[in-house]
Amino acid sequence: MATRVVPQKIIKNLRFKTTTKPLNSSHPSATAAVASLIEREQPSPPQPSHQQPSYLDLNDGERLFSAVPTSTLIRSSAVLHATAIGPVVDVGIWAMQSKLLQTGILKDAVMAVTKRTFYEHFCAGEDAITAGKSIRSVNEAGLRGMLVFGVEDAHENDGCDRNLKGFLHTVDVSKSLPPSSVSFVIVKITAICPMALLERISDLLRWQQKDPSFNLPWKQDSLPIFSESSPLYHTTKKPEPLTPQEESDFQLANQRLQQLCKKCVEANMPLLVDAEHTTVQPAIDYFTYSSAIMHNKDDNPIVFGTIQTYLKDAKERLFLATKAAEEIGIPMGFKLVRGAYMSTESTLAESFGSKSPIHDTIEDTHNCFNDCSSYLLEKFANGKGSVVLATHNIESGKLAAAKAYEIGMGKVNHKLEFAQLCGMSDALSFGLSNAGFRVSKYMPFGPVEMVMPYLLRRAEENRGLLAASGFDRQLIRKELGRRLKAAIF
Numbered sequence: 001m002a003t004r005v006v007p008q009k010i011i012k013n014l015r016f017k018t019t020t021k022p023l024n025s026s027h028p029s030a031t032a033a034v035a036s037l038i039e040r041e042q043p044s045p046p047q048p049s050h051q052q053p054s055y056l057d058l059n060d061g062e063r064l065f066s067a068v069p070t071s072t073l074i075r076s077s078a079v080l081h082a083t084a085i086g087p088v089v090d091v092g093i094w095a096m097q098s099k100l101l102q103t104g105i106l107k108d109a110v111m112a113v114t115k116r117t118f119y120e121h122f123c124a125g126e127d128a129i130t131a132g133k134s135i136r137s138v139n140e141a142g143l144r145g146m147l148v149f150g151v152e153d154a155h156e157n158d159g160c161d162r163n164l165k166g167f168l169h170t171v172d173v174s175k176s177l178p179p180s181s182v183s184f185v186i187v188k189i190t191a192i193c194p195m196a197l198l199e200r201i202s203d204l205l206r207w208q209q210k211d212p213s214f215n216l217p218w219k220q221d222s223l224p225i226f227s228e229s230s231p232l233y234h235t236t237k238k239p240e241p242l243t244p245q246e247e248s249d250f251q252l253a254n255q256r257l258q259q260l261c262k263k264c265v266e267a268n269m270p271l272l273v274d275a276e277h278t279t280v281q282p283a284i285d286y287f288t289y290s291s292a293i294m295h296n297k298d299d300n301p302i303v304f305g306t307i308q309t310y311l312k313d314a315k316e317r318l319f320l321a322t323k324a325a326e327e328i329g330i331p332m333g334f335k336l337v338r339g340a341y342m343s344t345e346s347t348l349a350e351s352f353g354s355k356s357p358i359h360d361t362i363e364d365t366h367n368c369f370n371d372c373s374s375y376l377l378e379k380f381a382n383g384k385g386s387v388v389l390a391t392h393n394i395e396s397g398k399l400a401a402a403k404a405y406e407i408g409m410g411k412v413n414h415k416l417e418f419a420q421l422c423g424m425s426d427a428l429s430f431g432l433s434n435a436g437f438r439v440s441k442y443m444p445f446g447p448v449e450m451v452m453p454y455l456l457r458r459a460e461e462n463r464g465l466l467a468a469s470g471f472d473r474q475l476i477r478k479e480l481g482r483r484l485k486a487a488i489f
Contacts, residue, residue: 056401058394058431058471061479065430067141070483076423077476079121080469089459092118114455115448122423122458123150123451124443128166128173131445134422138441139181142433146272146419147174148186150446152453153195157252163191164256171263183417183440184272184304184388187260189284193253197246201283204242206235218242218250223289223324223332225282227316233354234279257287261295265302270333272388275306277341278357279348289321293330299384301333309369310339310358318372322379331384335419336372338365338391340457366393373400380415381407388417390442392425394471401435411436421458427475 057063065073082088095110124131128149135145149166167187174182190198208214209226226232242250264271273288275281285305292303307318318334325332339345339358346356359365369391376387377400389400397418401410409416418432419440433439444451 056398056431056435058427059475061427061475062482063430063434064427064475065479067430068426070480073476073480073483075117075121076426077473077480079117079423080473080476082117083459084469084473092459093456111448114452118455118459119448119451122421122444122455124148124422124445126445126447128170128445131443132173132177134443134445135177135181138443139178141430142439143429144181144183144417144438144440146184146186146440146442147182148442148444149191150444150451150454151191152188152450153190154192155194155196157194157249160192160194160253160256164260167192167260168263171260171267171269174269175267182269183419183438184270185264186272186274186442187257188274188276189253189257189287190276190280192256192260193283193287194249195280197249197253198280198283200239200242200246201250201286202280203235203239205282205286206232207239210235211238214238218247219286220290221293222286223292223330224317224320225285225289227313227320229313229316231278231313231349231354231357233349233352236352254287257291258294261291261303265295268300268302270302270304270386272304272333272335273306275308275337275339277344277348278311281308292325292332293328296331296333299331301331301384301386304333304335304386304388306335306337307372308337308339309372310342310365312357312359314368315372315375318375322376322385325385326383329384331386333386333388334376335388335390336369336376338369338393366396369393370396370399374403377403377409377416378407381409386415386417388419388440390419392420392428392469394428397428397432401432401437404437412438414438423458424469425472427472 068076082092124134124145124147128147131145131147135147138145147170149163149170151163151166154160154163167185170185174185204214204216205225208216208219209230210232261271273284276284288303288305292301292305295302305321307314309315322332322334342358345358349356359368373387373389373396376385379385380387389396391397391400400418404410404413404416417438417440418429419442420426420429422441422443429439429441444454448455
């Protein structure tokens with residue numbers, strides 16, 4: 001499709017409205033102005049949980065798991081119970097990471113055990129074809145699938161080119177599956193742009209945020225990436241401009257992303273860009289927003305970004321990006337998540353002598369997610385854009401469902417998708433689906449060795465999400481007991 005040309009007058013006005021002043025500015029802080037605007041546009045509070053309508057039933061295990069085979073429930077119960085035991089998770093993580101187990105018989109044994117347990121529970125298969133079969137299976141159960149080529153970081157161009165082929169093949173596989181069974185193809189920018197270059201671009205973008213006069217000749221039109229409260233401690237001194245080789249690599253990375261975007265446009269398949277840690281997230285947001293400006297049109301966003309609401313600046317950045325997209329007529333899609341790099345972010349901030357960018361309490365993170373959800377639901381109900389609410393939190397799911405019904409988005413609606421990871425919060429997934437919402441499972445595929453970083457995060461995350469995983473464990477245990485009694489009597 002043709003590149004959308006944004007009138008320069010609009011862009012200039014937009015930049016004037018959203019660019020923050022230098023840190024040493026004597027003018028009043030823009031943070032207060034942004035906060036005031038957010039306050040004025042703040043959505044009405046969601047209903048408290050005790051007022052939730054009866055349509056969202058999360059207590060009837062027989063109905064919730066009616067499409068799940070008993071063998072799958074048994075495996076799910078075993079894996080979820082294992083991940084709830086801290087020492088078991090510690091041993092499992094050690095085994096998967098230990099260099100002593102990287103060769104020979106021990107490696108084969110660890111890989112075999114991992115594959116039959118964590119891998120089969122959290123992943124969709126070893127290749128796109130097998131993942132397609134898993135998509136068909138969840139679709140028969142009333143859910144959809146996000147198809148995720150499980151590669152993560154790349155460090156040189158050859159690896160990025162190989163990864164691009166995998167993402168392009170994923171789009172081809174999605175077209176071969178039943179209509180609407182695949183909700184999104186997922187891409188990690190870290191897999192198609194060398195990590196060192198993403199760090200360099202992020203440094204340059206952060207410095208331009210500190211000093212708006214700092215020129216970046218390679219920079220295309222984008223939406224706001226930072227707010228005044230965004231952490232900038234990663235970049236302690238003025239970075240050097242990109243070298244000719246880095247500029248060449250940057251163009252190659254952008255070409256890879258545009259090739260993938262164009263293929264998704266042709267297939268009418270939304271492309272969702274995953275978020276990463278704050279070291280490289282500014283560059284990822286830049287790639288995402290500049291691509292969205294080029295490829296999103298009418299009321300059909302193709303390129304979706306991700307906002308991690310465990311970050312203190314998440315609400316301000318979301319507000320600035322949505323307002324900017326609205327002003328230039330771009331339908332934007334966002335996925336809201338809490339975030340998966342908590343320990344990494346806190347350790348990094350401490351190494352710079354700075355406060356963690358993560359909310360101080362889990363309640364603050366919950367509130368941020370819920371506020372952002374309510375804001376986007378109201379924003380997109382009668383406007384341009386779509387939202388994916390990726391949550392394992394029961395309360396957040398109930399609040400968002402109630403809000404959606406309140407504003408007329410309760411039935412199957414292309415503007416709203418709920419999502420949970422494969423193997424996590426299945427009760428919430430089926431409950432929301434039974435209530436009439438579109439629900440997707442995030443389904444990574446690839447060889448066990450490739451998805452190992454993903455599995456390590458899931459093992460750690462489940463230990464940290466005892467409330468959500470505990471809810472599933474209890475319901476699954478109850479349903480297995482019911483099935484056993486039915487088989488005996």
